[in-house]
Amino acid sequence: MPEYWIGDADGRVLGPVSLDVVQDLVNTGRLTQITRASVDGRNWGVPASFPEVMALLLNAPSAESLLESERQEAGRVREQLRGMQDRPPHEIFRLERNASVDAYRNAFFKLVKRFYPDRVRAQAHPELRKAYSDAFQFLSRLMVHIERDLSAGVPVSPLPVVRVVPPPPPLEDEPLAPVPTPAQPARPLTVVPRTRTPAPRPGPIATPPAEGTYSYQPHEFVGFVRRDDRVEVTIKVTARNSGMFTEHPLANLKSDGFYLACPKSLPLGTLVDVIFRFDDDRREVRSRGRVIVENTGGDPARPHGFGVRFITLVEQDRRFMQQFVERTTAR
Amino acid sequence: MSDRPILIVDDDAFVRTLLRDMLAGHGYELREAENGREALALPGPPPRVVLLDLLMPQMSGMEALGLIRDRWPETPVLVISSMDSDRLVQEALEAGATGYITKPFHPVEIASAVERALAL
Numbered sequence: 226m227p228e229y230w231i232g233d234a235d236g237r238v239l240g241p242v243s244l245d246v247v248q249d250l251v252n253t254g255r256l257t258q259i260t261r262a263s264v265d266g267r268n269w270g271v272p273a274s275f276p277e278v279m280a281l282l283l284n285a286p287s288a289e290s291l292l293e294s295e296r297q298e299a300g301r302v303r304e305q306l307r308g309m310q311d312r313p314p315h316e317i318f319r320l321e322r323n324a325s326v327d328a329y330r331n332a333f334f335k336l337v338k339r340f341y342p343d344r345v346r347a348q349a350h351p352e353l354r355k356a357y358s359d360a361f362q363f364l365s366r367l368m369v370h371i372e373r374d375l376s377a378g379v380p381v382s383p384l385p386v387v388r389v390v391p392p393p394p395p396l397e398d399e400p401l402a403p404v405p406t407p408a409q410p411a412r413p414l415t416v417v418p419r420t421r422t423p424a425p426r427p428g429p430i431a432t433p434p435a436e437g438t439y440s441y442q443p444h445e446f447v448g449f450v451r452r453d454d455r456v457e458v459t460i461k462v463t464a465r466n467s468g469m470f471t472e473h474p475l476a477n478l479k480s481d482g483f484y485l486a487c488p489k490s491l492p493l494g495t496l497v498d499v500i501f502r503f504d505d506d507r508r509e510v511r512s513r514g515r516v517i518v519e520n521t522g523g524d525p526a527r528p529h530g531f532g533v534r535f536i537t538l539v540e541q542d543r544r545f546m547q548q549f550v551e552r553t554t555a556r
Numbered sequence: 557m558s559d560r561p562i563l564i565v566d567d568d569a570f571v572r573t574l575l576r577d578m579l580a581g582h583g584y585e586l587r588e589a590e591n592g593r594e595a596l597a598l599p600g601p602p603p604r605v606v607l608l609d610l611l612m613p614q615m616s617g618m619e620a621l622g623l624i625r626d627r628w629p630e631t632p633v634l635v636i637s638s639m640d641s642d643r644l645v646q647e648a649l650e651a652g653a654t655g656y657i658t659k660p661f662h663p664v665e666i667a668s669a670v671e672r673a674l675a676l
Binding site for chain 1: 567569570571574575577610611612613614615616617618619636638640641642644647658659660661662663664665668
């Protein structure tokens with residue numbers, strides 16, 4: 226079978242892979258920018274030089290058909306989720322009833338990533354985004370529940386789903402003797418079992434939480450960047466603007482973040498690659514974070530801008546920044 | 557503890573940082589390379605495990621995988637990629653990858669995959 230090397234706009238290369246793989250990646254939107262191709266990894270040409278590669282790009286689904294297939298996929302995910310909610314955990318993960326925690330974790334990671342929220346493209350059908358999010362949340366809660374059962378030495382039980390009939394409101398002159406509950410429709414309520422540990426706060430993972438303290442929520446999954454929504458910010462840090470690390474109550478260095486005062490804010494949740502340039506110290510610090518606070522005028526007490534919480538920050542860089550702040554505030 | 561390192565090969569400095577931070581707490585000796593060419597040029601003993609991205613400049617991960625298998629045949633290679641096509645996974649495994657982890661990854665997943673690879 227012929228093999229291909231594919232190059233993207235960032236100069237990165239994938240290959241050798243079969244044309245089937247290229248087709249898979251194009252059709253699922255994983256590969257959107259093919260700038261060059263090769264059949265030997267040495268001699269490169271534009272995609273148009275390879276009619277079979279070009280055909281894949283030209284036949285890539287249109288925006289309309291992508292939306293429609295995403296809507297259908299959302300329906301399938303909802304159905305799958307309903308099916309999972311009615312099955313015991315070992316069946317959901319296709320494991321033996323007495324599987325180990327490692328086996329559960331492996332199966333969980335394989336299954337849950339399909340529903341990782343950022344895997345859907347920025348313009349994806351909202352129903353698909355919601356369906357993925359619901360499926361991810363269900364599986365995350367289930368995994369925490371499984372770990373709790375196994376660490377307690379008891380067989381893995383299904384995630385409790387409790388249907389609660391709200392008690393009737395007290396009536397005036399109600400006799401003290403018990404009375405039948407008035408007929409009223411039951412309101413299903415999903416009760417999430419309490420975990421033994423609080424959900425970890427997002428932040429640098431230089432000091433990871435001890436095993437067994439994870440919530441398996443999406444923010445703990447890292448290393449995936451949807452390249453269509455990442456923003457790169459370069460900030461020249463001086464003594465005059467070092468307040469970005471200290472002045473905002475939510476986004477400051479002690480809470481693993483900073484607040485950048487600027488006329489244009491970024492939407493909540495935006496992934497930001499930050500480069501801090503400390504020219505006086507001839508040092509550059511790179512980090513990645515998410516926007517957790519935005520102020521477009523709603524908070525008149527603070528300047529327009531946005532606050533970021535770090536996803537990753539090397540401990541050594543954090544110490545340097547802390548020392549920088551202490552030095553500048555002492556002046 | 558062996559002084560043979562775990563080698564992280566990824567062109568994205570952030571991903572290398574994430575992986576390094578996840579594994580540092582486990583006491584492993586860690587080394588990094590930005591691409592396959594740099595990884596193969598590293599001096600010293602063979603790494604205990606290689607964590608390898610697939611989409612990289614200069615030399616693709618699949619090419620690096622073949623060369624790493626030739627140079628360090630006993631070293632397990634875990635591919636880590638955002639490309640989650642089943643066929644690509646199959647082709648990577650056929651090319652000699654020990655395992656395939658799709659991005660995004662979780663600290664528990666990385667630690668457990670490395671432990672399994674070390675136990676081979």
